[in-house]
Amino acid sequence: MGNRIANAEMRKKVMSASDAAALIQHDDNVGTSGFTGAGYPKAVPGALAERIKRATEAGEDFRVGIMTGASTAPELDGVLAEVDGVSVRMPYQSDPATRNRINQGTIDYTDCHLSHTTQTVSRGFYGALDVAVIEVTAINEDGGLVPASSVGANQTWLHDADKVILEVNSWQSSDLEGMADICYMPLPPHRQPIMITKPSDRIGETVMRVDPSKVIAIVETDAPDRNTPFKPLDEDSKAIAGHLLDFLDGEVKAGRLSKSLLPMQSGVGNIANAVLAGLLDSPFEHMTSYTEVIQDGMIDLIDAGKVDLASATAFSLSPDYAERMNDEAAKYKNSIILRPQDISNHPEVIRRLGVIAMNGLIEADIYGNVNSTHIMGSRMQNGIGGSGDFARNAYLSCFVTPSTAKGGAISAIVPFVSHVDHTEHDTHVIVTEQGLADLRGLAPRKRAKVIIEKCAHPDYRPMLEEYYERALKVANGLHTPHDLEMAHQMHRAFLKTGSMR
DSSP states (O other): OGGGBOOHHHHTTBOOHHHHHTTOOTTOEEEEOOBTTBSOOSSHHHHHHHHHHHHHHTTOOOOEEEEOSSOOOIIIIIHHHHTTOEEEEESOOOOHHHHHHHHHTSSEEOOOOGGGHHHHHHTTBTBOOOEEEEEEEEEOTTSOEEEOSBOTTHHHHHHHOSEEEEEEETTSOGGGTTSBOBOOOOOTTSOOOOOOSSTTOOOSBSSBOOOGGGEEEEEEEOOOOOOOOOOOOOHHHHHHHHHHHHHHHHHHHTTSSOTTOSOEEEOSSHHHHHHHHHHTTSSOOSEEEEOSEEOHHHHHHHHTTSEEEEEESEEOOOHHHHHHHHHHHHHHTTTEEEOOHHHHTOHHHHHHHTOEEEEEOSEEETTSOEESSEETTTEEOSOOTTHHHHHHHOSEEEEEOOSEEGGGTEESEESSOSSOSBOGGGOOEEEETTEEEEOTTOOHHHHHHHHHHHHSOTTTHHHHHHHHHHHHHHOSSSSSOOOTTTTTHHHHHHHHHSOOO
16 A cells, blocks of 8 residues: 555554554544545444443443544444444434434434534534544645545544544545545635635645644555445336426426526435436436535436536445446546535535535425424434535425335325424425425415325325315414314324324
8 A cells, every 4th residue: 555655754654443543532522534425434433443342341431422524334333333432423324323322312413414514513512623533545745635435524624633543545546536626614704705606616626634743543444435225216216206307397498497407416315316317318418416425326427428517525326336436536537526515515605506406305294394304203313414505505495205104104294394404495396206396486375285286195185185174274373374283193193003094
């Protein structure tokens, strides 16, 4: 790996993962790289988990706070949660072991907008950032750090942390150098306008920077990112994609969009990837993307010449596509830019570019309020991620979901969501396999009718219509009619019987 660590002083700091983990102490706040299972440290977290396990078995307290860009993988979140080694976690996660600890109340989880992440840590809301553990592809001769497959919050962690541990991963393609556009976002009142007027604009440099005196360890690794393959497209996903693409085609015909649309943002997951796949056969050309993550479908669109440029903060690729990116990163540098998440998710840029946002949900109510995070009101699933950054500021804010879950036992359309992440004011379009509800310009009572008619599953439509008619009779005002005694009856039925029916 000598050619991956070109800086002579940095080479002197190479050590084992165990030795590096020994430099992290109980109660430290640790900022790590990683965003949607890409570019997270692979070795030090496991070594730290072993150290925590030994300390716990000896009757000692040993837990750390973990701050990341977004979700990571079992080699980080999983191993630390399994030894009960995490006291605080933010801003987003998707790991089963971590999720269980959060819902058991043993991890204090702060679920926050990804565009807010770095400034909340920098302002000390969680205390000092003691250590940063960051994966990089290479260290250049001048000390510049070449980002791996995610940028996320890395530059801020490198700036804020008292001590820095670097993992240099030779699995990550050296051809990733040049893909990133790195700039450090200062805190208010020292911020300047972000001079991005189209997704292809670059405003920083291609490497991250760190004070060399803060680097206390470098660990060499050779391990892949761990993302699961996307599921094959099912009929519901194809139907959702079809409804949305028909809607966009209608916007073009109405003169509100051009054939190249506007820059797209797509949330993570199988349905979002299905929408991207649907764009392959669409009439739209020379599209662009200003988003958080590059998924398989986006790579296909780039390969097909349908997308000219995609700006994001990380990859979220299946194993096959991750290998393709490693093999052909030099080619994709012409079509992909990876930025810090406080730039990729910045409201100023999203609003200026007029982004078309497409995100998933857990449930929506008949007036358009959306729950993206909580199961039955109390149980955390993953987190809000960047959906709020985009939904609130997008030119078009679209939410997509199958109309039912758990084999039909749960309706995704309910009278009143059990938790609100996105209010009705930030929801322009809701799409299920049943149809698409265009809510723009509609008052609440009209929203309710179109959401029930277009998006609810036929098995649940009569229940929702009955609720709405009852609410019209008993509500304390008819602007947004609710029957507060019955608003969560479907949720209560599921908790009692295992079905909303």
